[in-house]
Amino acid sequence: MFGVVVLAGCTSEWKKHEIHLAQLEREGDWANAESEEHWLIDNSFADAPANERSTEDEADRYLRLADYAIKKGDSREAIEALRQALTIDPSCSSSVQKKLGRLPLPPRDRQKVIAEFAWNIAAMTPDDSGMLEYQREQSNCWSYRVRQIRIRHNQVINTERGKERQVSYDARSWAFDAAEGKWHAEGNWMSDVGSESELVGGPESGRYRAVVAANHGFYTDGKVPPCHRDGWSGPYDKNETVFVTTELPVGSASGND
Secondary structure: OHHHHHHHHHOOHHHHHHHHHHHHHHHOOHHHHHHHHHHHHHHHHHHOOHHHOOHHHHHHHHHHHHHHHHHHOOHHHHHHHHHHHHHHOHHHHHHHHHHHOOOOOOHHHHHHHHHHHHHHHHHHOOOOOHHHHHHHHHHOOOOEEEEEEEEEEEEEEEEOOEEEEEEEEEEEEEEEEOOOOEEEEEEEEEEEEEEEEEEOOOOOOHHHHHHHHOEOOEEEEOOOOHHHHHHOEOOOOOOOOEEEEOOOOOOOOOOOO
16 A cells, blocks of 8 residues: 555656546546646646657647547637647648548538638648648539449340340439538439440440449449549549449438448
């Protein structure tokens, strides 16, 4: 018991708060973790160990504060903490960018904040073009519709042109609302709504290949916005307008079966 008492007595106030903060993190108590991080920030000048007083350490404390605020759902606190981190240490811009994408805000509001930080980062770190490129891609988004595909028949038949692979499919329409950043199913499944084919031994048909690849996934016969481009495979045709994906990008609505 004496050894425990001596250990506790030798533990600095700073270390006690760090230990308590680690416990709160394990428990997922983000509100109190936020309060503890505020204490560490406010008292770092007087109480932090010498090896925890660099600008990087100070910025890291604000980055952690932003994390707790995000998990607690407090976007205002998170934004202010990220501003402070960036001001103290512009080299942390990459971490700031990642956390901006997790802000608990509607997509349109989040993009406004991202745009604001993009210009600040560009001014503070002229060599960092990543944030501006990210902002441009994310803002270049529009609403569009796609089809969910379920192949109904897949067969080889004899035609006047020779043997031909044919697929017919059922489909259901989905729409992406750019303002909400969400997908919505439009109506029920429709049977035998389309078909595609290609000659056996002949040139490949991009649309036939796309429909086969989209089975139990999604197909679009149109341009996809840059904000979603990485989520689609293709294009499958010369006009660069046929794309497929196994999952709807940026999250999908429930009922995706």
